[in-house]
Amino acid sequence: MEDEIVLTKVTLFEKIALSIQRLIDQEVLKPGDKMPSVRSLSLEQKVSMSTVFQAYYLLEKKGLIEARPRSGYYVRKSFKRNAEEPSASATWKMPINVRVDSLVSDFIKPHKKDSIVDLSIAGPSVELLPVAKLNKSIQAVLREHKGKSFQYAFPPGDENLLRQIARLSLHWGGSLSKEEIIVTNGCMEAINICLRAVANQGDTIAIESPTYYGVLQTIESLGMKVLEITTNPDTGIDVDELEKALDKNPVAACLFTLNFNNPLGSCMPDSEKKRLVELLAQREIPLIEDDILGDIYFGKSRPKNAKSFDKHGLVLLCSSFSKTVAPGLRVGWTAPGRFKEKVERLKFMTSIAAPTLMQQAVAHFLENGRYDNHLKALRLAYHIQMRKYREAIFKYFPEGTKVTDPQGGHVIWIELPSKVNAIELQDIVLRQGIAILPGSIFSAKKRHENFIRIGYCNQFTPEVENALYVIGKCAKNMLLERN
Structure with a gap:
């Protein structure tokens, strides 16, 4: 059915494994503790012994527990509790040129x-990489669209892909429509175009420290400056430090990766994302949000992105299928809010369109539940x-x-x-x-x-x-x- 929405299902054994994982992470279950026997846990959870075995096998693969011959399962030593986090660098006081x-x-x-x-x-x-399934999707769209796969899919992009991306927004609690989205050649083109839509040469962009080197190269190529903001390796941007920096420096836009920053891997709590969006809205400062890694989470549910808290169209959400499906497809996208018209024009002027065949193939891959x-x-x-x-x-x-x-x-x-x-x-x-x-x-x-x-x-x-x-x-x- 055309309007059917496919969401990732969590199996019963995965739910049990996640519950146990939380207990280990919270140190309720400590290294060396013996796990409940398979039989006792199956009775306690009212599930089959096979389900418990599957849960324990998953935890064992993750390195959280270990099986000891004729003794049962035990919690393994956790390096998380024994490790200090890398230090966070302080906010740089003045905007600087990028070199x-x-x-x-x-x-x-x-x-x-x-x-x-x-x-x-x-x-x-x-x-x-899902090579075999991608091959099937490419073959399917070539049969269905014939020569149309080799024509331009002018901005905003292939209609079916726009629809499938809009459906994905349900995973992070969003409600995008296909009319809000523009397809790009990867996430970096989306970021480049969004920067050009909201800032000019010589303007200052607030960024995380550290941040992805490709972001720095893009800002350098546009002749813009950066203001580096303190970023915690666990919780991401320090919103208090950002507010102080904004009081002292004129900033044209912020460019942050709030979910699993590269290289830190930090993930800002959803409550702080909401606070960040409200702070920037008060000052009418656009936020370019790189959410390319939001789907690669290890917990029970996908973290939200800042876009889900945006009430004023000031968040320009950028993402791509390069890190989740295949880098060589070069299919990215942006939902640039109130800046859509300008971003769409810039996309056309920059590269005319993203490859039609790849757009159609990704849409087919998503539509058939293969992505989840x-x-x-x-x-x-x-x-x-x-x-x-x-x-x-x-x-x-x-x-x-x-x-x-x-x-x-x-x-x-x-x-x-x-x-x-x-x-x-x-x-x-x-x-x-x-x-x-x-x-x-x-x-x-x-x-x-x-x-x-x-x-x-x-x-x-x-x-x-x-x-x-x-x-x-x-x-x-x-x-x-x-x-």
Whole structure:
């Protein structure tokens, strides 16, 4: 049926697993505690023993519990409780010009997969792409649309895709209509166009610190300045600090990733998002919201985005299917509120249209419920991989290393001891066939000199574990040389 809405269903065993996971996260169940037997939990929850086995198996895959022969299941040691969060950088007092492009270009280079372990990537590996289902969608739309798939789909974009994206807004408590959306060539084009719609050369944009280097490059290319705002590795932008900064500096717009910031992985509580939107509305300041990672959450439900609290059309929501379906599709979108007419004109002037075939294929993929099923598997894979990566980092990296504990997304932000220079470390490990990213490319002020970002997009293989061991060993050697 055309108007049927497909929402992700949580199975009974997943509900039980999530309930137990919360107890572990809240330390109600502590490391070493014995779990209830399968039989007793099945009686208590009034479910089959098979359902309990499935729940325990899921928790075991996530690294939360472990089975001991002839003894039962036990809570595993949790690195979350033993780890300090990386420190947050303070608000930069004055707007500054951005000069990061040449530095970023030195580190963002394609690597041959057969010669390097690439931990610098922040996107799904080939093994996690729904290749077969995407092929089916492409073949289906070619049969259905024939030559029309090779014609322009002028802005705002393919009508069916606009409709499917509008339906997705139900997942985060929104209510977008297809008339509010414009399709773009990925999320970065959406951000670029939205920036041009609300600000001019020389204007100041408030950003998170640290933030995605691609955002910094875009702002630099437009000749705009940035004002870096304190960002907590767990809860995101400090709204109080932002308010103080806005009192002292004229800001044309804010550009934030509130759900699973790259590189921090921070997620702002929904109540703070509402407060942020109200603060900016009082001052008539537009908010460009990058929500490209909002669907990759590890909890029970998707976090809301700022757009769901927008009553004045001042939030320009930007997203893409690059991080969830496939990077090479280059299908992104924006819901720019009161700026839609200007954004639509800028989209046409910039690139005329997004590829029609890819738009139709993504629409078909969404319409047939494939997106929700794929996301479910992707979130589980990333959650499992994140826990394994963190465990290896704590095992091999120097004492005093601080690591984020992201609740979604696909990257880990690591603070090394202060005497470890991340750029030097990056150069050393690259010569040994390992790619990482230094923290300085995530700040216009080139802060975070002893930080690195690692993506957990690749499956945790012996090669990946060895790469983390080598990074840790090199960092320890740097410390020994400087002590």
